[in-house]
Amino acid sequence: MTVPSCHAGQHHLLKARRLGIDTYQEAVIYMRPVCRSEGFEAQARILVKLNGREVIATLNVVTSDLLAQGEAGLSEAAWRHLGAREGDTLSLAHTPYLESLGRVRAKVYGEHLEEADYRAIVRDVAAGRYADVQLASFMAACAGNRMDPGEILSLTRAMVATGERLDWGRTPVADKHCVGGLPGNRTTPIVVPIVAAWGLTIPKTSSRAITSPAGTADTMETLAPVDLDLPHMRRVVEREGGCIVWGGAVSLSPADDVLIRVERALDLDSEGQLVASVLSKKAAAGSTHVVIDIPVGPTAKVRTPEAARTLAGHLESVGGALGLAVRACHSDGSQPVGRGIGPALEARDVLAVLNNAPGAPVDLRDRSLDLAGILLELGGGLPAGAGRLQAEAILREGRAWRKFQAICEAQGGLREPPKAPHRHAVGAPHAGRVTFIDNRRLARVAKLAGAPGDPAAGLDLHVRLGERVAAGQPLFTVHADSPGGLDYALSFAQEGETILTLETEGVAAR
Amino acid sequence: MTVPSCHAGQHHLLKARRLGIDTYQEAVIYMRPVCRSEGFEAQARILVKLNGREVIATLNVVTSDLLAQGEAGLSEAAWRHLGAREGDTLSLAHTPYLESLGRVRAKVYGEHLEEADYRAIVRDVAAGRYADVQLASFMAACAGNRMDPGEILSLTRAMVATGERLDWGRTPVADKHCVGGLPGNRTTPIVVPIVAAWGLTIPKTSSRAITSPAGTADTMETLAPVDLDLPHMRRVVEREGGCIVWGGAVSLSPADDVLIRVERALDLDSEGQLVASVLSKKAAAGSTHVVIDIPVGPTAKVRTPEAARTLAGHLESVGGALGLAVRACHSDGSQPVGRGIGPALEARDVLAVLNNAPGAPVDLRDRSLDLAGILLELGGGLPAGAGRLQAEAILREGRAWRKFQAICEAQGGLREPPKAPHRHAVGAPHAGRVTFIDNRRLARVAKLAGAPGDPAAGLDLHVRLGERVAAGQPLFTVHADSPGGLDYALSFAQEGETILTLETEGVAAR
Known part of the structure; x- marks a missing residue:
């Protein structure tokens, strides 16, 4: 036929x-x-x-x-x-034979790749020429410290070269980033309005969640539109000095967006690709001064101070080679930040801090002020120590909240985060002291509940490390849009996995 | 709604x-x-x-x-x-959360896995619980010498444990394998009838092509049915002492079949998974004495004598730990064996050797006799040196050909390999001496022509290393079922890639 x-x-x-x-x-x-x-x-x-x-x-x-x-x-x-x-x-x-796949194969077998190799790979990836299984093998071949600093720089340059590159016609242009892995660490929507209110330019592009229950773009989207095209983003920054938008909508690093999709399916972040992903987007966004938050803890993305130092070193040296002033600093990654985990629940915490609400999470406020302070010193020229004091004043006087509202209006209008109709509190099986919180398993509960696809889904954590709880006292509450999502998350939470460790009289138990 | x-x-x-x-x-x-x-x-x-x-x-x-x-x-x-x-x-x-994916992730990050980890992974893989991208990341994480000998043994045991295990009720049970990578090295259909004619039991299961233009099962299928179920395979072996069937049809190592499908898409073989794949199938097939051919050459799967020694060591030691007598031996992998590359073209060469045809490829005949000879010594108890002489006598006297015909009849009937309607000879661009043959690119030409999906597709190689050719003299002829396949293969063959190197007066040129 x-x-x-x-x-x-x-x-x-x-x-x-x-x-x-x-x-x-x-x-x-x-x-x-x-x-x-x-x-x-x-x-x-x-x-x-x-x-x-x-x-x-x-x-x-x-x-x-x-x-x-x-x-x-x-x-x-x-x-x-x-x-x-x-x-x-x-x-x-x-299909024309893809020569760059031969280079991926070489990397799988442990060979060192040159910048031309990464350029060829990234060009084909960005053009959609790779099948998902080929992307997955490239990701896995680069993970586990299998890229040396030269290769990381090559990959970063290749990613910058494949996308658009913004020029703001001024300097300095401030930026911030968190390497993630710590649920609820949603400082961007607080740092940006503080820094912009002071007068620094900070056109912030954020990503959606890769393997976490919420990315900054997911959280911010519950408060205002984030899918801005480049002309719209420029208008917001011209008017307000800052923005908080989704980076994917302005195609700063199209190859990165393709890779992130497969990373998500694999629940995998590779260190070299992390550095390339972060810095290529910063360079393409036209940033000149960048602070990077690296949370460190036994269940954060970065687990040891040594690993954090190595990563910070890569970020600062590759950043320097690209012409960026990068300050990478560690923070406590032993437990989640704030109370909410999931887009809307995190947005609620952000609003509480911006509004100086009495019950606002202190840790989220502190971390945001630390990062804003560093940016005011690094990019704004304030002397050491003065940045943090200045940031605190801007927040306390309501200037940050007014700037945040203005930015949201410019992006399309401030809106109220949704609330989930289905909730269930998980109580302590016995009395004890909270001695360990598994961020990864906690994040997984929020994801199984539906986050970030369902923005109202996730969980509220009611306890902190070191706190004493009575038997039956709620440890966390799961939020979901559907009974199915709630059941799924709860069945994982109750499957005997150690999410929170409660110690009684010196004996660790669940 | x-x-x-x-x-x-x-x-x-x-x-x-x-x-x-x-x-x-x-x-x-x-x-x-x-x-x-x-x-x-x-x-x-x-x-x-x-x-x-x-x-x-x-x-x-x-x-x-x-x-x-x-x-x-x-x-x-x-x-x-x-x-x-x-x-x-x-x-x-x-979907229940797959704990074994956490172990794959650990392997991607360079951790050592235990036997329990591999068992969990292999069980989930065999049950079809992994998405293709997850399989691809597992393959890439294990490639490039990232499995130590203990891990290879663990993976092998895990693979044996997930499938059926045959018991032939007798010993010895002989077997052979080639690690592949050398086009046209189709010794199995010659070795099996020699060994079976002598009286050894050799129930041979072969695989289809992974990354090559033909696997033994693909070639054999052009001569007789190979999709035999276990009872049929047993009947053939009971009657004739040997068979040449497709291993996938008897589900000896179901996880391996799943992995091979993704390996094929990735054009990737991992050493550890190669050893596990080969030996798990041998152990599951009930074999006791196994000879393994490792072709070595600059463009074969194994490129250096050192790599061959390492691989042979893994195969013999892991085999020993499983209770198998394994002899792994190197062979020349610098150029294809025989003339045809592709299922039907290789079958034609096999028939020529079995029939003692005057123009039969000498190299294919020699290699087959070497391997059969080793098996007659290893499993048949012949003294060193006597095996090869015995094998030669069996072939020369026509006993191998009669046994081959009997095996084919028992498997469902001997048939004639198909011939491709579209052919084109590629001539030498100038006179010279053949100093290098790129097996991989030559294999790619055969694959682009349609092999192994189209069994008649592939190519015939007309020259050998060291041979002098005149300008325009045919180097190889491409065979294809369709004009599209022919064009595709020829456009790659003529794209300036160095498939065969012709040296003129000491100057290398294409």
């Missing part, structure tokens, strides 16, 4: 059909098996062209009557990437 | 619909977004149950009218795994 349109010389023409299948961003093309005679069967990846755009899609062969003869179905990601309309004529060809 | 059948307590019930989508063995479930309220959106993986069987499937949300309300679509792999029929009621639940 042969379709005439299948034999147009080197290229094969098929009518585009939107199947409405969401494949988690992977480009997939669905085809009837009629083109076997042209040799498409042997390769799983096909080059699809339409109106000057192209994408490499994974072939799924459809043997049912889902597709009519002469039709090819596209996944939502492929449809959007090509800007296709129903019935458009797609041109299909064999 | 809510579907009543979506709320049956903890489990959600949907009608099965066969969408006929081939996702390359990954289990995928297609669902309308109506079950979002039950929290399925947040997880990409869903546990699907039917009639006591279960599979973990990747969720693809369908926003078009492809599915009716109350329906869930299944990919072909999921459909087969569940043994579903149209309209069956599927029970869906959240």
Whole structure:
């Protein structure tokens, strides 16, 4: 059985059909098996062209009557990437052999890669030429300290080179970042208005969660729109001196966004790619002075002071090589910051601090003031010690809150975070003192409850390290949008995993 | 919008619909977004149950009218795994958290894993609980000498434990294996009939190609059926003393088959997984005496004598720990063996050797006799040096050919390998002496032509290392089932890649 349109010389023409299948961003093309005679069967990846755009899609062969003869179905990601309309004529060809995959293979086998190698890999990744399994092998090959400092710099430069690069026409341009891994550590929405209120420029782009229950962009999105395009972002910064937007919307490092999607599926962060991801976005965002928070604790992303020093060293030296003034500082990562874990619950804590509410979480306030203070010294020229005092005054006098409201208005309007309809408190199985909190398992409870996909989902932590609790006293409350999410999170929380350790008379127990 | 059948307590019930989508063995479930309220959106993986069987499937949300309300679509792999029929009621639940993924993550970060870890990983892999990206990260984390000998033994034992284990009720049971990487090295269909004709038991299971243009099972399949179930395989061995079948059909190491599928997509072999893959299948197949051929050459899978020694050491020591007598020996891997590369073209060479045809490839004959000779000594008790002479006599007297025919008949009937309709010879660009052959690029040409998916596709190599050729003299001929495959292979072959190096008067040129 042969379709005439299948034999147009080197290229094969098929009518585009939107199947409405969401494949988690992977480009997939669905085809009837009629083109076997042209040799498409042997390769799983096909080059699809339409109106000057192209994408490499994974072939799924459809043997049912889902597709009519002469039709090819596209996944939502492929449809959007090509800007296709129903019935458009797609041109299909064999995938050119990707030389850069040979370099990924070399890295898997432990070879050192050069900057040209990383450029080739990052260019192909950003162009959507890698299948998800290929991205996964690249991630795993680079994890576990398998990139030396030169390779990290090469990867960072390659990432900067593939995206847009912003120019604010002024200097200094301040920025901050947290390497993550500590639930509730949501200082950005507090630091940005303080620094902007003082007069420094701070056009902050944040990411969505990679492996955590909330990224800053997820949290901020419950308070104001964050999907701003570049002209809109510029208007906000021109007017208010700062913004808090999602970095993905301005495509500063398109390869990074592709890699982060697979990192999320793997629950994996590689150190070298972390440095490249952070600094490439800072450099592309036009930042000149950057403070980076590295929380350290047994269950934080960075577990030991030694690992934090190594990471800080990479961040400062690679930053320096890129022309950025970077200060990387450690902070306590032994327990979550604030009370809420999950986008809306964290937003509630942020608002309490900005409003100087009496019950506002002290630790979130302190950490935010520390970071804002460093930025006022690093980028603002205040003498050592004066930054923190200045930041505190700006917060106390309500200037930070007014600036935050103004920024939200400029971004599209301040809004109220949603609240979850389903809640359940988990009580202490016995009396005791809280001696250990497993951040990772706690974060997993919040994720199983639905965060960050459901912004109101997550949990509220009611106790701190060192606190004494009575039997039955609530330790944390799970919030979920659905009974299913609540059950799922609670069944994990009660499965005998040690999330919080309660010590009684010197004996550790759950 | 809510579907009543979506709320049956903890489990959600949907009608099965066969969408006929081939996702390359990954289990995928297609669902309308109506079950979002039950929290399925947040997880990409869903546990699907039917009639006591279960599979973990990747969720693809369908926003078009492809599915009716109350329906869930299944990919072909999921459909087969569940043994579903149209309209069956599927029970869906959240995926239990896979503890073994935490161990994969640890391995990615460079930790040493224990046997219990590998058992947990292999059990979940064999049960289809890993997504392809998770399999890919495991493969990459284990590649590049990142498994120590203890870990390789652990992984091997874990693989043996997950599958069936055959017992032939006798000893010795001979076996052979080649670590591959050398195109055309198709000795198995010659060694097995020699050894079986002498009287040794040799129930040989072979794999299909992983990253090469042909595996022994692919080649053998052009001569006789190889998809034998266990009872059929036993009947063949009882009657003829040997067989040459596909190992996947008897599920000796189900986890290995899953891993090989992703290895193929990644074009990646990890040393530790190679040892575990080979030896777990030998142990599970009930073999007691095993010879392993390791071709060594600059473009073979094993590139240096040192690497071959390391690999041979792992194979012999891990084999010993499993109770197997293993002899691993090096062979010349600097150029392909025989003339054909691709299933049917290699089968033609095999038949020539078995028939003592005047033009039969001498190298293929020699290597087969070497390996058969070692087996007759190792498992058959012949004194050193006598094995090879005995093997040669069996081949020369036609006993091997008669035994091969009998084995093929027992497996379902000897048949003629197919021939490809499209061929093109690539000539020498100038006169010179062949000083280098790139096995990997040559294999890639054969794969681009369609091998092993198209069994008649591949290439015939007309020259050997050291040979002098005239300008225009054919170097190799590409065979393909379609003009598209032929074009694809030829465009790669002519892209300026150095597949064969021709030296003229001391100057290397292409």
